[in-house]
């Protein structure tokens with residue numbers, strides 16, 4: 001009936017707002033003080049740790065991927081088959097992207113980190129994860145013109161407030177000096193969640209689902225790009241993104257992820 005709120009209500013609203021702001025500032029200050037007073041915490045288990053990153057125990061549980069690996073897919077080999085020898089998977093099912101690299105295998109600690117970043121707003125994990133990715137993708141980044149994060153919106157989990165691929169890409173851009181081009185890829189048709197789908201189903205689910213945003217065309221055409229994502233599973237999503245970038249006349253597309261699923265039965269040639 002009345003458009004204006006009653007004065008008492010208005011005052012209490014203002015008070016609540018002011019108190020909320022104070023709490024926000026105080027929380028920030030308290031957090032800062034804690035950061036200064038306390039040693040750095042392990043990004044996985046939050047135990048105090050010397051330096052940054054993960055504690056020795058969690059570190060030992062992470063499987064960092066190092067050569068020898070398939071030069072195309074970055075799948076680790078158990079022995080060195082010699083230079084330029086591809087994995088069976090790269091030969092049988094060559095992706096649209098040129099090369100993929102991952103910092104770690106997608107196992108327990110890696111999953112903890114990915115889930116914390118993705119679902120628990122643990123943005124403090126992005127710097128360490130991004131640094132490991134920058135190291136794993138050094139070779140790709142040295143030749144790259146731009147970083148393209150895989151867009152968030154195709155996934156479920158709409159409530160998530162930010163794009164974890166974008167957060168990782170920002171760290172990698174700072175580390176490598178390669179330009180970040182955000183919002184280059186757009187989902188142009190709905191897709192269902194990839195979990196639970198077979199490999200062919202995953203591929204058809206995301207086929208043609210992405211397009212380069214028209215205002216980003218000039219930043220894609222003729223450029224050597226690195227797609228950034230948190231996890232590589234079947235590769236269907238990254239492949240669909242790579243196809244969209246190549247359709248927009250990218251010179252080349254490589255892929256850099258934090259963790260990749262490695263099928264230990266198929267990995268060695």
Ligand SMILES: [Zn+2]
Pocket residue numbers: 042043044045046047054055056057058059
């Ligand atoms: Zn730990």
